[in-house]
Every structure is written in C-alpha cells, then in structure tokens.
Amino acid sequence: MVGAIVSCPGQGGRYGGPVRNVPLAEVDHVGRAVLPVGTDYPPGHLLDWHEHRRAQFxxxxTGVMVVxxxxxxxxxxPERAVLIPAATRHRVRMLEVSTRSLYVEPGAVPWWPATCTVVDVPPLLRELLAAAAAFGPDYDLAGREGAVAALLLHEIAALAPLPFHVGIPASADLAGLCRxxxxxxxxxxxxxxxxxxxAxxxxxxxxxxxAETGESPAVWRGRARLLAAVPLLRTAQVGEVAGRLGYASPAAFTAAFTRAFGAPPSRFTARP
Incomplete structure (x- = not known):
C-alpha cells in the first residue's frame, strides 16, 4: 500500500499507534494472523499491479473500488468489501475511497475463496473494522484486541458473495476486447x-x-454495462446514468440493474 509512514515504534519494539497509510511491507513481519491497515487515497488513484503474501479483506x-x-x-x-486471495496479482482503481484492510495469514483462513469475491459488510462487521483500525500492528492477542481479530474472521467467513463481477477470458485477444x-x-x-x-x-x-467465459458476448456486455453504472451513480441520478449507458428509459435500466444485483440503482445513487 502507498501513503505516509506509520508512527514509529516505541520502547520495547512496540508500535506507537494504529497502522494507517503505511506500506504492508513495513508490518508484514509482525507475528499476527490478522493485520488491520487503513489507507486514504486521492480521487481516481490507481494502485497498479501487485500482490500480497497474505490474503486481503x-x-x-466510501466511494467505489474496481479490482x-x-x-x-x-x-x-460503498460499504462493501472484496476478499482477495493470497498471492493474487491485482490492481485497484480507487474512486474517492478510504479503505480499511485486513491482511490475513493464509494458514489462518483455509476457507478463504480461491478467487476475488465481493461481499456485503453488515453493521456488526463495520463496527469491528472500525475498532480494529485503532490497533497497533503488535496488538495484544490475549486481550480485547485479540478477541476482536478472532471475531472478525468468524464474521467474514459467514458472508455470502455478491454478483458484482464479470469474468475475463484467458486468451489475450478476447481479454483485450473485454478490458x-x-x-x-x-x-x-x-x-x-x-x-x-x-478475424x-x-x-x-x-x-x-x-467457452472461455461461460456466457454469450451479448450477456457479458450487458453485465459489464451494469457494472459501469455503479461508479457513475456516485455523482449522477438514475435517469442520467441510464441515458449514458444506452438504456431506452430509466425504468428499463432500473429493471435490468435490479435483476442483476438484487437491489435497485437508487440504493447506490448520488443523493440530492
């Protein structure tokens, strides 16, 4: 991760405060299965291709991420998360996002999905993430902080996947078309x-x-257009987004979006 340097270690090697805006490499060595790291990104920031030894939640x-x-x-x-498997090469476009990440030792989460997975983040999990954001990297495993870290993994394991994705073909020419x-x-x-x-x-x-994606090109493009609506809805109303994406009417767009994602676009739109 990129950003400012974390507060310096204090006496006895313990860190002086929460891990925020710090590269993971600076704390990856700390002997904790769950490392909370918070990062603030400028609008439109691209976190280019990289991978982590640990799994990432x-x-x-706020904002929208595209992984x-x-x-x-x-x-x-907004208010969703993506589970990224360990050693998965990825890039992330940040659209006005302040993140709270958990970097997790792979051995601690044998149930972690094998591919990236978008999930809802219910209120209890949001509160646990907020609490963990205040931890130092070498937090006390035997006390409250250790209990919060353990509960975080229990709550994440119970989350169901959300359908906010499209597959990318394996062959370079088809992948180029899709991207x-x-x-x-x-x-x-x-x-x-x-x-x-x-040709x-x-x-x-x-x-x-x-054969490469499991769906027809037309179905794939339709889903890709609906995914493109999610960041647009941060700053525009449903009718404007429907027009920009070529839908005949806001009603047609709303019906397609709701079928695909289980919630109407008004749940994601800019507020007056």
Missing amino acids: LYGA DTAQGNWTVP AYLAEPDAGTTNREWAGLV MSERAFTRRFR
Missing part, C-alpha cells in the same frame, strides 16, 4: 463487430467466447 466505507485480475473484474460499491469494453462500454457494440476485430466469423467467435 479490502473494505471501502482487476487476470481472471476477472470486480466492482465494489477495452470495461473502460468504455458502448451499447451499440455487436458480436459481428467484436468477431471482426479478432473470426460471428458464430465461431460467439462459441469461443462462451
């Missing part, structure tokens, strides 16, 4: 157009795309 109390790996793309709305579309989703894009860009017939292209 990445929570954004990219070789296997997929995950959009993380370009995620950057600039266009409702007018067709299967014929994509097939032409990779394939439309039928062969559609068959190959489905």
Whole structure:
C-alpha cells in the first residue's frame, strides 16, 4: 500500500499507534494472523499491479473500488468489501475511497475463496473494522484486541458473495476486447463487430467466447454495462446514468440493474 509512514515504534519494539497509510511491507513481519491497515487515497488513484503474501479483506466505507485480475473484474460499491486471495496479482482503481484492510495469514483462513469475491459488510462487521483500525500492528492477542481479530474472521467467513463481477477470458485477444469494453462500454457494440476485430466469423467467435467465459458476448456486455453504472451513480441520478449507458428509459435500466444485483440503482445513487 502507498501513503505516509506509520508512527514509529516505541520502547520495547512496540508500535506507537494504529497502522494507517503505511506500506504492508513495513508490518508484514509482525507475528499476527490478522493485520488491520487503513489507507486514504486521492480521487481516481490507481494502485497498479501487485500482490500480497497474505490474503486481503479490502473494505471501502466510501466511494467505489474496481479490482482487476487476470481472471476477472470486480466492482465494489460503498460499504462493501472484496476478499482477495493470497498471492493474487491485482490492481485497484480507487474512486474517492478510504479503505480499511485486513491482511490475513493464509494458514489462518483455509476457507478463504480461491478467487476475488465481493461481499456485503453488515453493521456488526463495520463496527469491528472500525475498532480494529485503532490497533497497533503488535496488538495484544490475549486481550480485547485479540478477541476482536478472532471475531472478525468468524464474521467474514459467514458472508455470502455478491454478483458484482464479470469474468475475463484467458486468451489475450478476447481479454483485450473485454478490458477495452470495461473502460468504455458502448451499447451499440455487436458480436459481428467484436468477431471482426479478432478475424473470426460471428458464430465461431460467439462459441469461443462462451467457452472461455461461460456466457454469450451479448450477456457479458450487458453485465459489464451494469457494472459501469455503479461508479457513475456516485455523482449522477438514475435517469442520467441510464441515458449514458444506452438504456431506452430509466425504468428499463432500473429493471435490468435490479435483476442483476438484487437491489435497485437508487440504493447506490448520488443523493440530492
């Protein structure tokens, strides 16, 4: 992680305060299965490709995060989190986000998902994360802090995944099409157009795309457009976002968004 340096160790090697805006490498050696680290990012900050030895629970109390790996793309709305497996190469675009991360020793969480997973963060877990943000990296395992750290893992293990992601094909040419579309989703894009860009017939292209992603190109693009709506809704109302993404009406957009994500876009929109 990038940012300012953490408070310096005090007497006896113990750190003088909570771990905030500090690179993980500075505290990764500390003998704690769960390390809480908070980081503040400037708007639009790109945390470029990297990986961690530990698993990461990445929570954004505000703003939207977009996490990219070789296997997929995950959009993380406010007050949600993403579980990132250990040693997973990834990058994160931060849209006005202040994060609270937990870096977790892989051996302590054999149940951790094998791929990135977006989850809701219920009130109890939010309060536990807030409490952990005040810990020093070498917090007391035998007291309240150790109990909070253990309870955090119990609460995370009980979370159900949310469908805020799309898969990325393994082949470089199809992955390139998908990443370009995620950057600039266009409702007018067709299967014929994509097939032409990779010098394939439309039928062969559609068959190959489905084999690599598990869904048709049209279904994939529709889901990608809906994911693109999540960061737009931070600063725009539903009708404006529907128009920008090519929907015939706000009602059509709302129906598609609700089917895909189980909640209407008004739950994520900017407030008057």
